[in-house]
Amino acid sequence: MDVTNFLQPEVVEVNRLPARQPLESFANVEQVRLGTSRFRRTLDGTWRFKLVDSPLTAPRRWQHPATNDSRWTTITVPGAWTRQGFGDLPHYTNVVMPWKGKEPPYVPDRNPTGLYRTNFSVPPNWRSRDVIVHLGGAESLAVVWCNGEFVGMGKDSRLPSEFDLSPFVTDGDNLLAVMVIRWSDATWIEDQDHWWHAGLHRSVYLEARPRVRxxxxxxxxxxxxxxxxxxxxxxxxxxxxxxxxxxxxxxxxxxxxxxxxxxxxxxxxxxxxxxxxxxxxxxxxxxxxxxxxxxxxxxxxxxxxxxxxxxxxxxxxxxxxxxxxGFRRVVVSDRRINVNGTAIKIFGVNRHDHHPVTGKTVTEDEMREELVLMKQHNINAIRTAHYPNDHRLLDLCDELGLYVVDEANVECHASETTLAHNSRYTAALMSRVTRMVTRDRNHPCIIGWSLGNESGHAPVHSAAAAWISHTDPTRFIHHEGAERWRTTATTDEWKRPPSPSVQRCQHVVSAMYPPVSTLIEWAEWAETTALDDRPLLICEYSHAMGNSNGSLDRYLEAFWQYDAIAGGFVWDWRDQGLLEHDENGRPFWAYGGHFADTPNDANFCINGLTAPDLTPHPALREFTWGARPLIAEHLGDCKVRVTNRRSFTATTDLAMEWAFTADGEITCRGRELIDISPGKSITIDLSSSRPDVSGELHLSIEFCLRT
CATH class of the missing domain: 2.60.40.10 (Immunoglobulins)
Structure with missing residues (x-):
């Protein structure tokens, strides 16, 4: 194996199995009912580990079974070594690369490299099957050996790499060895405004599949x-x-x-x-x-x-x-994103994989906690910024009900206007799109594919969009680089039809941080013109850094008011602080610069609607109110108009609780069971319940689930 492949962007994989859906093999239908398979075995847990300064300085024959690793340390998999005390620390940048003086595809000579070893045995009922190893995610690339024999190599930190171990496994004890290289040519297209970590950060498991399968x-x-x-x-x-x-x-x-x-x-x-x-x-x-x-x-x-x-x-x-x-139909037409024949509004957030302790490693229970919190605050969509998430998150979005714009692991922000035009990277950029779509296309939650973020616009993007349109025409394509509103753009720049190149790559109009006034002016133009029938979808807005999110209410009001505005995704969901302790043992949230990481972008990663531990910030409460699915309007006296802003469901699951208050005391209260069709309103008259009191009288209304 030529380990210098880590500087060859044309080489995206060696012996890696083709991307596929995450299928689990069961012996029969009864096993499916039980939800347990005898043909999958986790390798998560404690591995033996050694960190070296470069892939070129790895000990000779370190991957062979005869090598004595008894004095190696141990590491937890999945998990980044940057969060497990090995001295090689997290690094945060937004735009610039985490080094100076290099051009693609080159990286620093000091290139921390993790050497992983673990042993496994093959059960007797696996011997007639192919044994496949699944690496859920390795930052930034992984090279695999089994029993000292080279197996393969794979790049792309955010999608699985699978390899066939069958030619190498024996009936007895087997050694799996994995080299993970922190920096590579692939790092240049993963420059995504988040922490740089390193290691096997997603689950690893073995699977036995039939020879014909x-x-x-x-x-x-x-x-x-x-x-x-x-x-x-x-x-x-x-x-x-x-x-x-x-x-x-x-x-x-x-x-x-x-x-x-x-x-x-x-x-x-x-x-x-x-x-x-x-x-x-x-x-x-x-x-x-x-x-x-x-x-x-x-x-x-x-x-x-x-x-x-x-x-x-x-x-x-x-x-x-x-x-x-799930059975559903997604159609973009007449300036609407339609699901099942009904226009929807996107009240979404950009989501990074992040945990304050483990970095990019997030368990399924932690993912569920995030998504439930989103649903509780009227968030109905996620943009997987800026890479495919663990497939289990998509399973949960299917289950809980969140729309997803699935984004390819492509961002070359430091070389935004040039790198996508570099033919040496064409195969890598195409691979990241096609492998994402192949893995994820069964998920009903996914309503659109995104070609990446802040990677310019080049012929490779048109090629990727053409491949998606041919392979999966059931979803829209998003590519903010083809046509992106900047805060400096004037509305007149967007009052024109899209070019053929833009139309192929961008089925929605993509905006990034547009002023509300520009949104409204464009929407009023769009709803009266035949030049462009695409809806507007804001890929990023209301940057949630510090005491920010000004005008959030005006954005959300514009979403509701104008049909041509489909909605958008707040940047972003969660502060990317890392839990550290000062010299007195007091905890604090660390950001860029706290780890002597140079260059860095300081606290620009602290820009979420929640704290790193998911404690809601005030802006999340405001978002919840602005995106509320029911509104109540006082019509005078004791009359109230209640409108159901849901797209598909009536309010038969809800009740309206009301209370009259005088001088701070509740004088009368009641509960109404309401049944309002989607998009409809009813008027409720509470005059007969009004208390006979003098002075100022207040009416409060609350909607809650029926119990």
Whole structure:
């Protein structure tokens, strides 16, 4: 293995398996029901670890089983070594690279490199299967060996790398060795206004798959809002050129109740017409229709399970794989983002992977805590700024109901106007888009794909957009670099039709930190012109640093008022402070410069709606009010008009509690069960309940869940 590949941007992988959906292999349907597979084994936990100054100074034969590592230290996986006391510390920059005097693809000679070793054994029931190792995320690249033999290499810190260990494993004890290099050519396209860490920061596990297996299960679940018909197009593919296999396919509820017929599908050579869907040479495409299906939206996140049972020529079940999906239709037209035939508003946030103790490593429980807090504060969307998140976060967005704009791990802010034009990086930029879409396209929560952030606009972006449009035309494409509002732009600059290049890459008008007055002026123009029928989606606004978020209420009011403004994503969700302690043991939130990191951008990473520990800042309370789904207006006397601003659901789950107060004392209170259709209003007259008191009388109203 030539470790100098870490300075060759043309080389994005060596022996890495093609990207795929995160499918888990089950022996039979009964195992699916139990939710446990005998063919996956975690390698998370304690590994043996050694940190060296450069990949070129790693000890000779360090990856071989005979090497004595008894005096090595240990490290927790997943986790960054920058947060585990190894002396190589976090580094924060916003725009500039974390060094000076270099140009792409070169990096400093001192390049901290982690050497990881762990042992594993192969269970007897795995011996007839392929053994695959899954590295959920390695910053910035990983090189893998098994039992001293080179296996492969993969770049891209925010998507998995998988490798086939089958040629190297033995029946006894096996050694897995991984070299993680902190800085590489790939670092130049991961310059994303967040902490630079290093290490195996997402989970690692082994999986045993049949030699002939389903390597692909793609699901497009469409919903027709007029007929309530759900149409599920299912594409499956084999990993090898093996014919005479069949698959049983069906759709069921999450509880396991079958809601469709069982399709017995014969896998054959992939037709030219199905090439847009399947990368496998042997595949099948089935279409299943389900009447009166329950649609998926952020308000009604109903999921169904697609089951694929692979059967060999003898009629024996080889394996079962599944995918959770939701029936929904996303259409951008007439200056609206429509889900299931209804225009939606995006009340979103930009979200980094961040934890104040572990850095980029976030557990599933911690992700759930974040998303529940978002839902509690009327946040209904996430932009995965600026890279794909752990696939478990997308699972949770499917479950809880949050829209997602999934963003490729592409940002070259320090070289924003030039690097995307560098042909040496073309393969890397394309790979990051195509691998993201391949992994994530089954998730109903994803309504749009983003080609990256602050990486300019180059032919490679047009090529990536064309690939997405061909592969997955069911979602919109966002690329702020093609057409981005700056705070210095005048409204007249945007009162013109988009160029063909922009139209291919940008299905919505992207704005970054536009003034409210500019938004309103553009919206009033957009709703009267035929020059541009795209809605406006603000990729970043209301920078939440310190005592900021001024005019947040005016932004949110404009979202509600103008149909052409689809909404936007606040920058950002959570302060990126790291928990440290001073010389007296007192805790504090550290930011750029606290780790002697030079150059740095100081506290520019402290710009969230919450503190690092998720304590809400005042601006989050204001956001909650501005994005509230119900409003009450006083019509005079004791009459109140209540409007349901939801897109899909009536208020049958809510009650209105009211109280009259005089001189600070509640004199009368009551509770009304309200049933208001989406987008409709009712008037409630409380005159008959008004207390007979003199002086000033106050009426307070509160909406709560029915119990």
């Amino acid at each position: 389903l390597d692909e299960l793609l699901v497009d679940a469409d919903y027709d809002p007029e007929t309530q018909l759900g149409t599920c197009e299912i594409s499956i593919g084999l990993n090898v050129r093996q014919r005479s296999f069949t698959a049983n396919l069906w759709v069921e509820t999450e509880e396991g109740k079958r809601v469709s017929r069982v399709c017995n599908s014969t896998l054959t050579f992939t037709s030219a017409g199905n090439r847009a869907r399947s990368r496998c040479e042997i595949s099948a495409l089935e279409r299943i229709e389900i009447s009166s299906v329950r649609p998926w939206s952020s308000e009604t996140p109903t999921r169904y399970r697609v089951v694929a049972e692979l059967v060999d020529p003898k009629g024996e079940t080889v394996e079962v794989v599944t995918a959770l999906t």
